[in-house]
Amino acid sequence: MDKVVEVLPDKSALVNRATILVQEKIESAIASQGQCTIALAGGSTPKPLYEALAQTSLPWEKLHVFWGDERYVLPEHPDSNQNMARQAWLDRIPIPAANIHPMPTASGNPEEDAATYNTELEQFFGQSIPNFPALDIILLGMGDDGHTASLFPHTAALSVGDRLITVGNKDGQPRLTFTVPLINQASNVIFLVAGANKVPALEQVMAAEGDSQQYPSRLISPSGELWWLLDAAAGSKLDITC
Numbered sequence: 001m002d003k004v005v006e007v008l009p010d011k012s013a014l015v016n017r018a019t020i021l022v023q024e025k026i027e028s029a030i031a032s033q034g035q036c037t038i039a040l041a042g043g044s045t046p047k048p049l050y051e052a053l054a055q056t057s058l059p060w061e062k063l064h065v066f067w068g069d070e071r072y073v074l075p076e077h078p079d080s081n082q083n084m085a086r087q088a089w090l091d092r093i094p095i096p097a098a099n100i101h102p103m104p105t106a107s108g109n110p111e112e113d114a115a116t117y118n119t120e121l122e123q124f125f126g127q128s129i130p131n132f133p134a135l136d137i138i139l140l141g142m143g144d145d146g147h148t149a150s151l152f153p154h155t156a157a158l159s160v161g162d163r164l165i166t167v168g169n170k171d172g173q174p175r176l177t178f179t180v181p182l183i184n185q186a187s188n189v190i191f192l193v194a195g196a197n198k199v200p201a202l203e204q205v206m207a208a209e210g211d212s213q214q215y216p217s218r219l220i221s222p223s224g225e226l227w228w229l230l231d232a233a234a235g236s237k238l239d240i241t242c
């Protein structure tokens with residue numbers, strides 16, 4: 001794993017840097033494989049990145065979009081990560097509908113929908129457990145409690161190692177999420193973290209020693225490249241400058 005930590009002056013610079021890095025990784029994957037697979041993060045931080053990517057010109061027909069986690073709501077719900085990414089990016093580019101692979105959240109049974117998405121990814125990548133497919137890019141955020149995707153502190157999802165997709169739990173609310181081994185198989189994992197409220201968790205996540213059950217982002221240690229793009233507010237206590 002190659003780990004790179006960059007602290008950008010502010011959120012706008014963070015978004016600009018992330019836009020360039022994601023474009024580079026998409027272009028590189030397409031050049032080497034003829035396509036690129038990317039999993040999107042939810043929450044608020046990545047929205048301006050998605051809006052910036054909508055202004056770029058890439059061979060969108062060669063991009064396949066997945067989600068690394070999803071709230072268990074219908075796609076039109078304002079909390080839906082799918083809804084946010086479509087409005088900010090995917091509805092604004094000529095990407096074939098078949099290239100967009102949202103997490104299913106409509107059956108009323110989160111375990112069933114997780115299994116459905118698990119099967120969809122196994123079929124798309126042509127691999128089954130115990131083999132984990134390597135997505136080209138996985139975008140992640142980090143909560144102020146140190147969670148990532150929907151891998152929340154001290155939840156069963158943190159220990160799931162025999163499937164690609166599982167059901168996460170945020171304060172009793174179900175979410176669908178990539179598992180740790182699926183994330184760690186990726187060629188490029190890119191964290192986007194902004195805001196002073198993330199400082200305490202970031203210090204714990206970046207420390208040489210720590211409690212991964214309490215700070216689940218510590219579990220992310222991909223076989224490929226690991227990028228942490230931070231704004232100065234979030235990275236203020238880290239002795240890294242770029």
Ligand SMILES: O=C(O)[C@H](O)[C@@H](O)[C@H](O)[C@H](O)COP(=O)(O)O
Pocket residue numbers: 041042043044045046069070071081140141142143144147148149150
């Ligand atoms: O569905 C989600 O909310 C995300 O996947 C979640 O893991 C998010 O990335 C973090 O909670 C950070 O959220 P912010 O970017 O809003 O701080």
